[in-house]
Amino acid sequence: MPASGREPGAVWSVDPRTGEQREQVGTEATPETVDATVRAAHDAREALADRAVRSAFLRTVADELEQDRAELVAAADAETALGGTRLNGELTRTCYQLRSFADTVDEGSFLDVIISHPDADATPPVPDLRRYKIPLGVVAVYSASNFPFAFSVAGGDTASAFAAGCPVVVKAHPDHPSTSELTAAAVRRAAATHGIPAGVLGLVHGFDAGVELVRHPLVAAAGFTGSVRGGRALFDAAAARPVPIPFHGELGSLNPVWVTEAAAAERPEEIGAGLAGSMTMGVGQFCVKPGLVLAPAGAAGDRLVKALGQALGEVGAGVMLDHRMRENFVAGVAERAQLPDVEAPVRPGPGPDAHTVGPGFLTVPAAALAREDGAHALLLEECFGPVTVVARYADPAEAEALLARLPGNLTATVHVSGPEAEGTEGDTGLLARLTPLAGRVLVNAWPTGVAVAPAQHHGGPYPATTSTSTSVGTTAAERWLRPVAYQNTPDALLPPELRESNPLGLPRVVDGRREG
Amino acid sequence: MPASGREPGAVWSVDPRTGEQREQVGTEATPETVDATVRAAHDAREALADRAVRSAFLRTVADELEQDRAELVAAADAETALGGTRLNGELTRTCYQLRSFADTVDEGSFLDVIISHPDADATPPVPDLRRYKIPLGVVAVYSASNFPFAFSVAGGDTASAFAAGCPVVVKAHPDHPSTSELTAAAVRRAAATHGIPAGVLGLVHGFDAGVELVRHPLVAAAGFTGSVRGGRALFDAAAARPVPIPFHGELGSLNPVWVTEAAAAERPEEIGAGLAGSMTMGVGQFCVKPGLVLAPAGAAGDRLVKALGQALGEVGAGVMLDHRMRENFVAGVAERAQLPDVEAPVRPGPGPDAHTVGPGFLTVPAAALAREDGAHALLLEECFGPVTVVARYADPAEAEALLARLPGNLTATVHVSGPEAEGTEGDTGLLARLTPLAGRVLVNAWPTGVAVAPAQHHGGPYPATTSTSTSVGTTAAERWLRPVAYQNTPDALLPPELRESNPLGLPRVVDGRREG
Known part of the structure; x- marks a missing residue:
C-alpha cells in the first residue's frame, strides 16, 4: 500500500519493507508555518555569534545523537530499510562530522582573516584594511533520501552551516520523517543546553513547503542533496528570486570507472568483484555509485x-528507500535494457516479492554509446539503484571518445595495472583525461565511501553540483560565509577577530605573511 | 550627434565631449564570430597550464601596457573624457594589479593544496586524499564603462582569470572600443612573447554578442561590472543555461554614509567638503560613489x-561617459527632485552646454524615506552621476529605521566623533548595524578609491554583487577555480602540485598542519 496518507497534508512514516504506514509524524507545513519557522531561525542568529558557543553546541549535538543511538537507528531502519550496521556506521560518521566542524570553528582558519596595513605609496594608496568572513544568515537544507543521518537533519549541510554561524531550516525528506523529527529533537536539546533558542533548527515537511522555503526573503542560502529534476527546480527558484541566493545542490552523477586494458589483464576477477560490491552497496542508492564502467573488449x-x-x-535482492524509487528503478532498467545493442548478462529489476529489487548490469559497445545520434542518451543518465552499465571499448581511442561525451560527475575512477601506476608504462596523462569530468578522481579504488577529511571534495561539474563547493569535508563551511572588509576602523570598534593585537589568537595573513 | 553608426553593426568610437564619432573600430560580432572567439580561447587553455608562464605573462602584459601608456591614455581620454591624470593613475593601478596577481600565482596559496594521509580508524576510513584547485575554463568578462583600464580588457577580472589559468573573452564596453582594441593588442603581444596563442584573449563588440557569449557551452564562468538591469539579464541567462555557470556580477550600490550627531557636531565642514569631493570624483561615475547620506537634522x-x-x-560641470548616461542622469535627478518632501539645495542636472552635467544634491527627511509606502523608493536606487541624497534624521532611531530599509551595497560608511572612535562614548555596536549592508565598511573615510590589497573586498549583498566573491584584491582569483581531490593516487601519476615531496615548494595544509 503506497504512502498516500489518510488526510490531505498528513505526513506518514512508511516501512519500505512492507509499504505499510508506521505512524503519522505530522502535517505538511503551510506557508504560514514556513514563514514562522524561518523567522524563528532568523531570530536565533545572535545566539550563534560566539564561536565558542558554536563549537560547544556542535559537540553537544553529537553527544545527544549518540545518546539516542538505539532509538534513532531503529527509526531509520524502519523507514529506510538500510539496516542496522550501515545506519550505526552512518550515525558514527555524522557525529564525527559534527565534532570535526567544532574543531574547525575552534581553529579559526575558516574565518580567513587577512590584514593589510596602510601603504601610502601604492596606486591607489592602501588604507588600513581588515577582512574576515561572516555568516550569510538562515540556511535552507534539503535533506537526502539515502542518508537519513549524514545528509539529513544533522548532516553535513546543517553541521557546516552551524559552524559558519548560520541557523538552519531543514526540509525533511519524506522517506524518513520520524528519524528527522527525532534528530531535530536531539539538536534542540543540545541548543537548550547552550542557551540557544530552539528555532536555530527549523524542520518542515512537504513538497510545497520546500519551494516556499527557497523563496523566503530571510533565507540567505540553500544546500540540497537529491535528484537532478528536483534540484534544478529549486536552483531555478533560488536564481529567480528578487534577491538571488547561493544554491549548493548535489544533483546527479554517473561516476564513470575506466578500466585500462592492462588493469583488466592483470586482475579481472578482483575488479569485477570490487565493482559488484561498490555498485550494490546500500542497494545501489549512493550518489557516488559507479554507474558507468569502461571495460576493454576481448x-x-x-x-x-x-x-x-x-x-x-x-x-541478494534488496529493499529500496521507498516504493516510488523501486518503481522508477524497475522501469528505468527495463527501458535501458531494450535500447539497441544493449545486453543484460544479469538482468536488474524487480525482486522475488513486491517490495524488493534484484541487482544487475547492462553491457553496450562503447562506440555505440559515444555516438552522437542520441539513441543511447538514457544510458548517460543516472539510474538510482543497483545497476551499472558496462561499456566495452575496442581500443583506448574508443574509451576516450566516450569519456569526452560524459556530463559532469562527483567522481571519476581509473583502474590501472601495476606498471601503469608506476607511471613508467602506459600514459601518464591518464588523470588529465578524468580531471575535467569530476570533483574527485580515484585510482585503483571505488568511489563509494566518502571520507570526512580536510582534503575531501564532494562536488563536481554540473549536474554533479550546482556550485564549485563541496558538501563533505571541513571546507564545506565556506558555502555559508561572505567576506567583509573594514577600512580605517579604530581598533576599539573592530570585532575582536580583526583587532591588531589578535586577542583571539586566530591564524591570519598580515601584509602577505601568514601568522599562526 | 549620438553614436548611431553609419551602417548596421558598425562599432564607433565616440567623443563624449562633442558627441562626434571619432573612428569606426570594427563591427559587432556575429554569433559565428563569438563561437570562433570562444573556441580559440578554449584552445589556449593548455598554454596557461604552467604557473611560471602565467606569472611571466601577467608581468609582460603590465610592461606592454606601460610601453603604450601615452597612446592608451590618449585614446581613453578621447573616448571617456575622464582626463589624463585620472587615466594615468588608473593605468598604473591596472599594471600594479597585473603584477600583484603574478605574485599571487608565484606564491601559490591560491591553489589551496590540502593533503589528508590515510587513517584507517576513521568512520568511514580516510584514504589518501590530495586536493587543490584547477581552472574552470574560458571566462567571459563584461567590461565596465567607467574604468576603461582597471575594469576592462586587462582589468581585474581578466588579470584574476589569467592568474587562475583561464583564457578570457571580453565583451568590450561600447564607451571605449578603441581603448579596448589597443589594450587587447598589448595583451596579445605579451602572449606572443611567451608562446601563448593570441586566442587567450578574445574581444567582441555588440550587445547581442554579449548575450551569445554567456550562453556559449564552452564558457565556464563570467565576470561583469555594470548596471543592475544589464547584469541581472546576463545573470539570469547564466542561470538558465542547460549547464548553469557562476556569474560574478557587480551591479548597483547606494553606498550609504551615516554621519552620527557627534561627528556632525565635531567637524561638519570637513565632512561636507569630503562628501562633495567623493561624490563628484570621476563626475560621480564610480560604483562606490556615496549616493545616500544620513545626516542629523538640526x-x-x-x-x-x-x-x-x-x-x-x-x-565645475563635467562630461559624462556618453550621451545616453547624461540623459539618464538629467532625467533621473529631475524625477527624484519632484518627489514629495524632496528639496534640491544645489540642483543637479544639465550643464552649461549640451555635453556636460552639473553636480548637486537632494535632501529628504529620513522618516519619509524610511516609510514603506514606496513613495520614495526611487531614492533608494543608484543614480549614476554627480548626485547624492542627504536624508536628515531627527534621532538615531530614525537613522536606524532607514538603514534597515536599504538594499545590499558595496560599501557602508560611518563618520564618528573622536570619542566615538575610542569606543568609550556612543555605541560600540555601530559597525554591527552597517555590516549586514555591505561588503566593505569604512569609518571616517570615503568609499571612492578601492585599494588593490590582499585584505580588500569589493562585493556585497545583492544587488551590489551576484555572488559572495570580490572583484578586487588577490582573493578575486578564487572565482575562476574549482577544487578537485585525488584519492589513492600513486605519486607518479599525481600533478606535481600534489606530490608527497612537494617538488614545487607550495604552501599546503597536511593533516591539518600548515606547511610553508
Missing part, C-alpha cells in the same frame, strides 16, 4: 564481466 | 549640508 574484459556477474549472483 | 547637520553645497559650487 578476453580480459570478458573475465571481468564474468566476475562481475558471478559476484552479483551472490548479492 | 544645526550641526545644517552646517554640514551648507558646506556640501559650498564645495559643490566650486566643482
